[in-house]
Amino acid sequence: MMSNIMEVKFSAKSENESLARVIVASFAAKLDPTLDELADIKTAVSEAVTNSIIHGYEEDESKLVYLRCKILDDTIKIVVEDRGKGIEDVDIAMQPLYTSKPELERSGMGFTFMESFMDDVKVSSIKNEGTKVVMTKKINLPK
Amino acid sequence: MMSNIMEVKFSAKSENESLARVIVASFAAKLDPTLDELADIKTAVSEAVTNSIIHGYEEDESKLVYLRCKILDDTIKIVVEDRGKGIEDVDIAMQPLYTSKPELERSGMGFTFMESFMDDVKVSSIKNEGTKVVMTKKINLPK
Amino acid sequence: MINYSLEHKNLLVDFMATELDHHIAGEVREKIDDILISKQVKNIIFDFKNINFMDSSGIGVIIGRYKKISSEGGKVFVVNVSPRVKKIFDLSGMNKIINIYDTYEEAVSSL
Amino acid sequence: MINYSLEHKNLLVDFMATELDHHIAGEVREKIDDILISKQVKNIIFDFKNINFMDSSGIGVIIGRYKKISSEGGKVFVVNVSPRVKKIFDLSGMNKIINIYDTYEEAVSSL
Ligand SMILES: Nc1ncnc2c1ncn2[C@@H]1O[C@H](COP(=O)(O)OP(=O)(O)O)[C@@H](O)[C@H]1O
Ligand SMILES: Nc1ncnc2c1ncn2[C@@H]1O[C@H](COP(=O)(O)OP(=O)(O)O)[C@@H](O)[C@H]1O
Numbered sequence: 001m002m003s004n005i006m007e008v009k010f011s012a013k014s015e016n017e018s019l020a021r022v023i024v025a026s027f028a029a030k031l032d033p034t035l036d037e038l039a040d041i042k043t044a045v046s047e048a049v050t051n052s053i054i055h056g057y058e059e060d061e062s063k064l065v066y067l068r069c070k071i072l073d074d075t076i077k078i079v080v081e082d083r084g085k086g087i088e089d090v091d092i093a094m095q096p097l098y099t100s101k102p103e104l105e106r107s108g109m110g111f112t113f114m115e116s117f118m119d120d121v122k123v124s125s126i127k128n129e130g131t132k133v134v135m136t137k138k139i140n141l142p143k
Numbered sequence: 144m145m146s147n148i149m150e151v152k153f154s155a156k157s158e159n160e161s162l163a164r165v166i167v168a169s170f171a172a173k174l175d176p177t178l179d180e181l182a183d184i185k186t187a188v189s190e191a192v193t194n195s196i197i198h199g200y201e202e203d204e205s206k207l208v209y210l211r212c213k214i215l216d217d218t219i220k221i222v223v224e225d226r227g228k229g230i231e232d233v234d235i236a237m238q239p240l241y242t243s244k245p246e247l248e249r250s251g252m253g254f255t256f257m258e259s260f261m262d263d264v265k266v267s268s269i270k271n272e273g274t275k276v277v278m279t280k281k282i283n284l285p286k
Numbered sequence: 287m288i289n290y291s292l293e294h295k296n297l298l299v300d301f302m303a304t305e306l307d308h309h310i311a312g313e314v315r316e317k318i319d320d321i322l323i324s325k326q327v328k329n330i331i332f333d334f335k336n337i338n339f340m341d342s343s344g345i346g347v348i349i350g351r352y353k354k355i356s357s358e359g360g361k362v363f364v365v366n367v368s369p370r371v372k373k374i375f376d377l378s379g380m381n382k383i384i385n386i387y388d389t390y391e392e393a394v395s396s397l
Numbered sequence: 398m399i400n401y402s403l404e405h406k407n408l409l410v411d412f413m414a415t416e417l418d419h420h421i422a423g424e425v426r427e428k429i430d431d432i433l434i435s436k437q438v439k440n441i442i443f444d445f446k447n448i449n450f451m452d453s454s455g456i457g458v459i460i461g462r463y464k465k466i467s468s469e470g471g472k473v474f475v476v477n478v479s480p481r482v483k484k485i486f487d488l489s490g491m492n493k494i495i496n497i498y499d500t501y502e503e504a505v506s507s508l
Contacts, residue, residue: 014307014308014309014312015309017307017308017309018305018307018309021305021339036370039339039370042339043339043341043374046307046339046341046343047341047342050307050308050341050342050343053308054308104346105311105315105346105347105349105350106342106343106346107342107343107345107346107349107378108342109342109345109377109378110341110342112342112377113341113342113374113377116377
C-alpha cells in the first residue's frame with residue numbers, strides 16, 4: 001500500500017491560489033496522473049481555495065486557508081477548509097449557476113467544476129464557523 | 144508592508160524532498176527572485192528536509208516534517224523542523240564535512256550549503272525531542 | 287496583465303498571464319472596463335494563446351464583459367483556446383453565447 | 398534512474414532524472430555498485446546533461462564512487478555540468494579530486 005500525506009495552511013490571499021494549485025499538482029504528480037487528470041485536480045483545488053478566500057473570508061488576508069492531501073494507493077483525497085462565514089444551505093449553494101456574489105462577477109460554477117473534475121465532492125459547513133470541502137479522485141494507474 | 148505565510152507538514156519520505164523544494168520555490172517566487180536566488184533557496188531547503196528525514200527520523204516514513212515559510216517585505220524566512228532524535232552538539236554537527244552517517248555516504252556538507260546559500264541559519268535542537276533550522280534570505284528587489 | 291489593440295471598434299485583448307484565475311480576474315476586468323469607458327468598442331476578441339489554465343473565475347470575467355457588450359449589440363469572441371480551456375468553456379455552457387474560433391482572422395471575418 | 402555504457406573500461410553514466418538528491422542517490426549508488434562488481438571498470442564518467450539540481454546528497458554519491466574507483470587507480474570525471482551544479486561542486490571542494498570537463502570527448506581524450 002502506498003501512502004503519503006501533506007497538510008498546508010496559507011494566508012487567504014488571492015496570489016496563493018496559484019500556489020495551492022502548484023502544491024497539489026506536485027503532490028499528485030507522485031501518482032503519475034495524465035496531464036488531463038492533473039488539470040482536473042488543479043481546477044477543483046482552485047475553485048475550493050478561491051471560494052474560501054472570497055466567500056469564506058471575504059478577502060480578509062489575515063485569515064488562513066487549510067489544504068490537506070492524502071494519497072492512498074491510486075486515490076488522492078483533497079480537503080480544503082476555512083474557518084470563515086460558512087454556508088447557510090449547502091444544497092442551494094451547490095446548484096449550478098447559484099452565486100451569492102453576482103456583484104463580484106462570480107459565475108456560480110465553482111462547485112459544478114469540482115464535481116465534474118473529481119470523482120466525489122462532499123461539502124460540510126456550519127454558519128459562522130467555516131466550510132470544509134472533501135474531494136477524491138482515483139488516478140488510473142495502467143495507461 | 145508585504146507579508147505572506149505558509150505552513151506545510153508532510154510524510155518523512157524521501158520522495159517529498161522534491162515536493163518541499165517545489166513548494167518553497169513557488170512560495171518564494173512571489174518575491175521575484177533571480178533563478179540563482181531561487182536555486183539557493185531550493186538547495187538550502189533540500190538539505191534541511193533531507194536531514195530531518197535521514198538523521199532526525201532515520202527514514203521512518205510515518206513521521207512528519209514541518210516546513211514553515213514567511214515573506215516579510217523582501218525577506219523570506221524558512222523553518223524546517225522535525226520531532227526526531229535531535230543533535231547532541233550543534234556546533235560539531237555544523238562543521239563542514241562532519242557527518243554521523245558516513246556509512247550512508249553523507250558528505251557532511253548539508254549545514255555548510257545552508258549557510259552558503261542563505262543569509263542566516265540558526266539551528267536549535269534538543270536530544271530526543273527534535274531539531275529546528277531557521278533560515279532567512281533577503282531577496283534584492285531592484286534588479 | 288493584458289495588452290490590447292483596437293481596430294474598427296473591435297477590441298483585441300491579449301493576456302500576458304498564463305493563468306486566468308480569481309487573482310488576475312479583478313485586474314483584467316478593471317483594465318477592460320476602463321477601455322470600454324474611454325474608447326468606442328463594439329466587439330471584444332479575447333486571444334487565449336498564452337492561457338494554459340482557467341477556472342470559473344475566468345468564466346466570470348468573460349461573461350461579465352459579454353453582458354456589457356451584448357446590451358449594445360456587440361459580440362464576444364475567444365480565439366486560440368487550448369483543448370483544456372475549451373473544455374472549461376464547454377462545461378460552463380458559455381459556448382452558446384460566446385463565439386469560439388481558432389484564429390483571430392476567422393473571428394474577424396465572421397463579423 | 399541511470400543509463401550506462403562501457404567502453405575500454407570507461408563507464409559512462411547518464412542520469413535519467415533531472416534532480417540528484419537523497420531520494421535518487423540510493424538507487425544510483427546501488428545501480429553503479431552492481432556494475433562495478435559485475436564488469437571491469439577503470440574510470441567513471443558521469444554525464445550531468447540532464448541534471449539541473451544537485452545538493453550535498455549528490456556530492457555524497459559521487460565521492461562514494463570516487464573512493465571505490467580511486468583505490469584501484471581509476472579516475473572520476475563529470476561532464477556537461479550546468480553553472481549551478483558547477484557551483485555546488487566548487488563549494489564542496491570536490492573539484493580537487495574530480496575532473497570536470499565540458500564534454501565527454503574532452504574527458505576521454507584526457508585519459
Ligand atoms: N468556502 C465558502 N464559504 C462560504 N460560502 C461559500 C463557500 N464556498 C461556496 N460558498 C457559497 O456557495 C456559492 C456557490 O459557490 P460556487 O459554485 O463556487 O460559485 P461562485 O464562487 O461563483 O459563487 C457561493 O456563491 C457562496 O455563497
Ligand atoms: N534534523 C536532524 N536531526 C538529527 N541530527 C541532525 C539533523 N540535521 C543534522 N544532523 C546531524 O548533523 C550532522 C551534519 O549534518 P550535515 O552537515 O547536513 O551533513 P550530512 O547530512 O551529510 O551528515 C549529521 O550527520 C547529523 O549527525
